[in-house]
Amino acid sequence: MMLDYHDALRQLLASLQPVSDTIPLPLDKASGHVLAADLPALYDTPQFDNSAMDGYAVADPEGNSTRFTLAGRIAAGESPELTLQAGQAARIFTGAPVPAGATAVVPQEDVQTEGDTLILAQPARAGAHIRRRAEEYAAGGTLLNQGTLLDPAAVALAASQGHAALPVLRPLRVAVFSSGNELREPGTDLAPRQIYDANRYQMLAWLAGMPVEVVLSGCLPDDAAITRERLQAASTQADVILTSGGVSVGEEDHVRAALADIGQLDVWKLAIKPGKPFAWGSAGQARVFMLPGNPVATFVAFFMLVAPALRKLQGLPQPEPLAVQAVSGFERLKREPRREFLRAVAQAGPDGRWHVSALQGQGSAMLSACVQANVLAEITPDTPVAVGDPVTIYPLPGKGWF
Numbered sequence: 001m002m003l004d005y006h007d008a009l010r011q012l013l014a015s016l017q018p019v020s021d022t023i024p025l026p027l028d029k030a031s032g033h034v035l036a037a038d039l040p041a042l043y044d045t046p047q048f049d050n051s052a053m054d055g056y057a058v059a060d061p062e063g064n065s066t067r068f069t070l071a072g073r074i075a076a077g078e079s080p081e082l083t084l085q086a087g088q089a090a091r092i093f094t095g096a097p098v099p100a101g102a103t104a105v106v107p108q109e110d111v112q113t114e115g116d117t118l119i120l121a122q123p124a125r126a127g128a129h130i131r132r133r134a135e136e137y138a139a140g141g142t143l144l145n146q147g148t149l150l151d152p153a154a155v156a157l158a159a160s161q162g163h164a165a166l167p168v169l170r171p172l173r174v175a176v177f178s179s180g181n182e183l184r185e186p187g188t189d190l191a192p193r194q195i196y197d198a199n200r201y202q203m204l205a206w207l208a209g210m211p212v213e214v215v216l217s218g219c220l221p222d223d224a225a226i227t228r229e230r231l232q233a234a235s236t237q238a239d240v241i242l243t244s245g246g247v248s249v250g251e252e253d254h255v256r257a258a259l260a261d262i263g264q265l266d267v268w269k270l271a272i273k274p275g276k277p278f279a280w281g282s283a284g285q286a287r288v289f290m291l292p293g294n295p296v297a298t299f300v301a302f303f304m305l306v307a308p309a310l311r312k313l314q315g316l317p318q319p320e321p322l323a324v325q326a327v328s329g330f331e332r333l334k335r336e337p338r339r340e341f342l343r344a345v346a347q348a349g350p351d352g353r354w355h356v357s358a359l360q361g362q363g364s365a366m367l368s369a370c371v372q373a374n375v376l377a378e379i380t381p382d383t384p385v386a387v388g389d390p391v392t393i394y395p396l397p398g399k400g401w402f
């Protein structure tokens with residue numbers, strides 16, 4: 001009995017332990033990595049009461065004045081000597097420290113000036129447009145929690161508190177192999193019946209968006225002894241070994257057999273389409289993921305299984321692919337016993353829901369639909385789909401959403 005996708009993903013993720021080694025990375029290299037320890041708030045944020053607007057700081061303790069006498073000017077970066085007395089105002093700019101005595105800031109669009117007199121249409125609300133010291137963070141607290149993905153917002157927050165380097169989980173070391181005697185390197189000549197190696201470059205492209213270090217990359221020949229040797233050598237250098245091809249049932253499919261010889265094969269074959277012969281296991285300390293050779297099977301298996309596994313190994317708290325509910329704009333009468341992931345296009349409808357249409361060219365050798373698709377649409381086993389039926393979609397990266 002082949003495992004269902006959802007059971008397989010659960011089982012796979014449960015079997016993986018995130019890396020634990022920590023390295024420091026400078027801020028400009030930290031994006032996409034996972035924070036390995038809580039990061040302290042070093043300063044109050046903001047550090048001082050400051051203006052949220054270009055305008056005027058006013059001292060109106062009673063909250064009923066509309067006329068003030070201008071008594072000074074404060075720009076960002078300056079330390080005001082000034083203390084405003086009731087009835088006084090100071091010209092002020094966004095980010096500049098609010099002088100002692102000020103009760104509010106009034107944006108410049110809302111005032112008139114006559115010589116040294118500032119005139120408001122109505123009294124300012126107490127505290128208006130003043131960003132208070134420590135209103136966001138107090139020094140000594142936690143700025144970012146361990147396990148946070150260092151996205152642009154988190155990097156900016158760390159920088160805003162003066163952290164120049166961040167402790168992150170060390171990048172995974174990954175080895176990437178395609179396999180097959182028919183494969184040639186792009187840029188070289190093709191002999192008859194040879195094809196170019198698309199899958200190794202596909203896998204490298206998936207990895208390019210992740211905080212990993214590719215330590216080995218190559219093409220394995222259809223040769224049992226060489227495949228064993230290369231995988232064995234990779235297992236001493238890599239945390240993760242990815243292979244594509246040679247995992248099905250043909251006599252020239254040596255990769256799975258090689259893993260069984262040098263390590264351990266945990267699972268082979270899932271009830272998914274495409275991607276059925278997907279397998280995983282381990283060799284020494286290395287986790288091994290074997291992707292089927294058909295390029296679309298590699299695509300689906302990488303996105304739906306390998307990428308979540310890598311996210312788990314990298315310490316991310318929610319490694320599963322994002323699932324979104326949509327409405328089918330297509331009909332599919334076929335009953336397929338494997339759970340299918342169709343290449344599809346989702347668009348927001350006027351009803352505020354996502355509407356999804358399946359692309360032409362669903363063959364597992366047809367990469368063109370992967371290029372056009374912005375989602376994979378999940379078809380439940382043995383279940384026909386009618387227009388208007390609910391469908392789960394998985395947004396693909398690099399298609400304009402993330």
Ligand SMILES: Nc1nc2c(c(=O)[nH]1)N[C@H]1C(S)=C(S)[C@@H](COP(=O)(O)OP(=O)(O)OC[C@H]3O[C@@H](n4cnc5c(N)ncnc54)[C@H](O)[C@@H]3O)O[C@H]1N2
Nearest residue numbers: 178196197198199200245246247248253276292293294297
């Ligand atoms: N008798 C059976 N045959 C096949 C079965 C099966 O259950 N019984 N499963 C089919 C399915 S489903 C898939 S998917 C493929 C996967 O097979 P392999 O992982 O062993 O892959 P290969 O046989 O090596 O190659 C399949 C196909 O993909 C092309 N390929 C391989 N690597 C690359 C690459 N790096 N770049 C571009 N194209 C690649 C290869 O030339 C073949 O055309 O098995 C089915 N067969």
Ligand code: MOO
Nearest residue numbers: 274275276297364
């Ligand atoms: O699983 Mo295969 O991927 O159907 O082509």
